[in-house]
Amino acid sequence: MMVMEVIQRNFFRLLRGGAFGCTGEAIEPMSPWKWNTLYNISLVHGVATLVYDGIKLYGDDFFMQIPPGLKAKWEKTKDQTVKAYTEGLDGLARLFDAMNHEQMRPILMHGQSLxxxxxxxxxxxxxxxxxxxxxxxxxxxxxxxAKANGQQACKTERGTLQYSYNGLEVEHYTQAIRLTNFFLNKKLQGIINREVRCCDSTYIYIGDSKIETLPPTLGLLLTMLRIAHYTIIEGIRLRQLVDLGMTLRKAGNSIDFVKLQKWIDQLHFRRMAQLEGAMLVEFFKFEEDEIPFMDAKGSKDTKKVNDDIFSFKAGHSDDWYFTQGKNIFVRTSDSGAMTWQLKHVARFFGYYPAESITALSSSFAHSLSHIEE
Incomplete structure (x- = not known):
């Protein structure tokens, strides 16, 4: 366990540095195997390039001794991330220009808007x-x-539409996000529909192309709900937590926190919101007064989340199973996925019980539907 604790500490130091510019703590010495493990963790969580930015920020630290081969591999990952983003901008602008010309009112979520x-x-x-x-x-x-102008258009099991457009992988949603609890989801869809219709639109620009994004307060709520989903069902991904921190730091002045607090209560989401705030404090060294939705008297315990972040098949390098996917994502394979998920939901049940039960039931039913007779 001591081996993993050193890796964890250095991982968060580098991620804090790359994402938020924090450099207050020295790097601890690590072996090549530990550095390779840290690299794999950064891939799993979709933050490899941010960690690489932290490595550059800590470049003069005495113990920043990464094997040259791994450093070159890391730099290649960074170059691939930048290339994918840069090449995607032109296609994104053309996609929205075409859809706006047809007056479809597409709203960009996640990804490029964040x-x-x-x-x-x-x-x-x-x-x-x-x-x-x-x-x-x-x-x-x-x-x-999309079916006329895209390629390989098809409906997914979730009811969304997927297709390719000039090299971009695109997905259409008629619900920005969906909760598995029927009653909570009905409230959520009401919130989304009212907010999209009543609030001033917000935009990002790519050249002369104007791309609508979610209203800031609604966007923050959906980011928090995505983190809740990953925390309860799939295991948290730190990229979403960095998104949450960035939203608070960079767009906080545009957010109506009174409205957000009301939504959190309507969706019975307060304990999970408290946990997300505690994660920002513990992992990224935020001050509590930067997180208006955080309850000063609430629990600050993040141990379960910390264990979950690093709960791979650890102990020896041969026990780590990584498969490189498209867009530089890495996925772990586990034949006991259902058993793992049952235990995982049980661990985090108390943070969002109303959604946890139905989410697990929905996942279980989905799994059964894929079992061949």
Missing amino acids: AALYDEPSHRTNGDVDIFLPYAPQAKKAEAW
Whole structure:
């Protein structure tokens, strides 16, 4: 365990440095195997380029002794991330220009809209282009357009539409996010629909192209709900937590925290929101007064989350199973996935019980549907 604790401490020091510019703690010495393990962890969490930025920031530290081969591999990962982002910008602009010309009102979610908050937007690892289409007539029109102008258009099991467009992987959503609890989801969809219709639109610009994004307060809520989903069901990914920190630091003045607190209560989300705030304090050294939705009297215990972040098949390098996927993501394989998920949901049940039960039931039913007779 002592081996992993050193890796964890250095990992967070470098991630804090790369993402938020923190350099107050010295790097501890590590062996080549430990550095390789840290690199793999950064891939799993989608923050490899941010950690590499931290490495450059700590360049003069005496114990910043990364094997040359691994450092070159890390730099290649960074170059791939930047290239994917840069090459995707032109395609993204053309996609939104075409959809706006047809008056579909596409709204960009996640990915590139959050990357705009970063000091170096190209250093955020992005996946597919996620587009929210809040109005049914425009969503139907967008589906027909995608099938006519995109490639390999198909409906997913979640009911979204996936297709390729000039090298971009695109996904259409008619619900920006969905909770598995019927009653909570009904409240959430009401919040989203009212907010999209009543609030001033916000935009990012790529050249002359104007791209609508979610209203800031709603965007923050959805980021927090995504973190909740990963924490409860799949295991937290630190890229989303960095997004949360960036939103608070860079867009906090645009957020209505009174409204956000009301939504948190309506969705019975307070304990999970408290945990997310505690993670920002513990892992990224935020001050509590930077997190208005955090309850000063609430629990600050993040041990379960910390264990979850690093709960791979640790102990020996042969016990780590990584497979390189597209867009530089790494996935772990585990034949006991269902057993793991049962135990995992049980660990975090208390933070969001109303959603945890239905999320597990939904996941279990989905798994059964894939069992061949």
